[in-house]
Amino acid sequence: MTLINALIGLAVLLVATVALGIFVQWRQGRPRRHIPHEVIEPTRLGADTLGETATLLQFSTELCARCPGVHRTLAAVADGREGVSHLDIDVTHRPDIAKHFHVLQTPTTLVLDRHGVVQTRFGGAPNREVLELELARLSGETAHV
Amino acid sequence: MSEGTDASGTGASAQPKGIDPRGPRFAASITAVLLMIAVFLGLTGLSTATDSSGWAISSASLAERASDPGFIALLIIALLFLWSVVSPRTAPWGALFRSVIAPRLSPPTEREDPRPPRFAQGVGLFVTTLGLILHLLGVPWALPIAAAFAFVAAFLNAAFGFCLGCQMYLLLQRTGLVGRERPAAI
Numbered sequence: 001m002t003l004i005n006a007l008i009g010l011a012v013l014l015v016a017t018v019a020l021g022i023f024v025q026w027r028q029g030r031p032r033r034h035i036p037h038e039v040i041e042p043t044r045l046g047a048d049t050l051g052e053t054a055t056l057l058q059f060s061t062e063l064c065a066r067c068p069g070v071h072r073t074l075a076a077v078a079d080g081r082e083g084v085s086h087l088d089i090d091v092t093h094r095p096d097i098a099k100h101f102h103v104l105q106t107p108t109t110l111v112l113d114r115h116g117v118v119q120t121r122f123g124g125a126p127n128r129e130v131l132e133l134e135l136a137r138l139s140g141e142t143a144h145v
Numbered sequence: 146m147s148e149g150t151d152a153s154g155t156g157a158s159a160q161p162k163g164i165d166p167r168g169p170r171f172a173a174s175i176t177a178v179l180l181m182i183a184v185f186l187g188l189t190g191l192s193t194a195t196d197s198s199g200w201a202i203s204s205a206s207l208a209e210r211a212s213d214p215g216f217i218a219l220l221i222i223a224l225l226f227l228w229s230v231v232s233p234r235t236a237p238w239g240a241l242f243r244s245v246i247a248p249r250l251s252p253p254t255e256r257e258d259p260r261p262p263r264f265a266q267g268v269g270l271f272v273t274t275l276g277l278i279l280h281l282l283g284v285p286w287a288l289p290i291a292a293a294f295a296f297v298a299a300f301l302n303a304a305f306g307f308c309l310g311c312q313m314y315l316l317l318q319r320t321g322l323v324g325r326e327r328p329a330a331i
Contacts, residue, residue, distance in 0.1 A: 006185055
């Protein structure tokens, strides 16, 4: 291969990698709605109850660099709001749970409403502002009911 | 991933557990540059060369394949990966980070588990070794493609802090390839 072609190849590789990184970053932290609705029973996950307004259900693994940081963020968000609780499930040794919730990356965060219905899903580290907005939406809904 | 190494029994390192997360990212950026060089040498070397009878690598001897600059570059990178897997504390880029870079930075705001970066080094070792073996077997393009995959992973880690190893661990575990503990049969 000639030098020019090799350099073009390198440039393509670099641009493709940067594009992939930007895409991944853009997709993470963006909430996904319209997920098949499922009611989650807290006992199945080893918790007693769900939050009165909402529950932040986080899935982590042992080998996950970002999970502790997300755990702190979610715990702080849950503490700052009445009726919101935070559950962190380690799925390292529970591939059955990971499979059931289609967890392909950690951290993955589900926002449950007060009935345990999955409202929103975040793959990767959730954006805190978006998360607050989701919770405000959920508590607003509860107020109207 | 062996349970004995950092199970609660040791307790000697009670103070801030974990490593500075900027260390692995620093190492990944050096690795990414090295892999870029390996991709370049792979593209310009024997791996993609053609002659009158087709791929040049098919007719090359084993010694010729092993002395290709791209092969040597990727071999060095693979050995560095191996070093980081076997002994992460003494691996050169981590040691460089701790001795030269870290003292000039503010102390880390958070620390991370050293196992994810180590697992990622293992993935890098696997990919590069695969490329090296295929190259020795005379497969054209194996070298630059393997180096390119490793480059993508290293670059995403260095530039975006995206942990490909985490994702892979979970995927592999779901297929049952890693993670010895299955849920107890109920």
